[in-house]
Amino acid sequence: MRVRFSIRDLLRLTLVVAMGLGWFVREVQLRESSAGYWRAAYIALENALNSDGWGVERKYALRVYPLSDSRLSRDTEHDFLIRFPSE
Helix, strand or coil, X not given: CCCCCCHHHHHHHHHHHHHHHHHHHHHHHHXXXXXXXXXXXXXXXXXXXXXXXXXXXXXXXXXXXXXXXXXXXCCCCCCEEEECCCC
């Protein structure tokens, strides 16, 4: 038994593959631009906090603490911890 495809069937298949590939490429580009936006926002926040006398550490969360203000000590009372959402 031979399977026969018409030109119309091949054009439909090409259309579906092209739409799927286009969607995939668009999703990858959106994720990359979103990551770049948040990276730039983090750098701007870090620079702003450093210029105001706060230190920033990034491991599994963002820890903000006073650098050298005599009124504030480097204990946990004056630290801020911002947890990153798990993916």
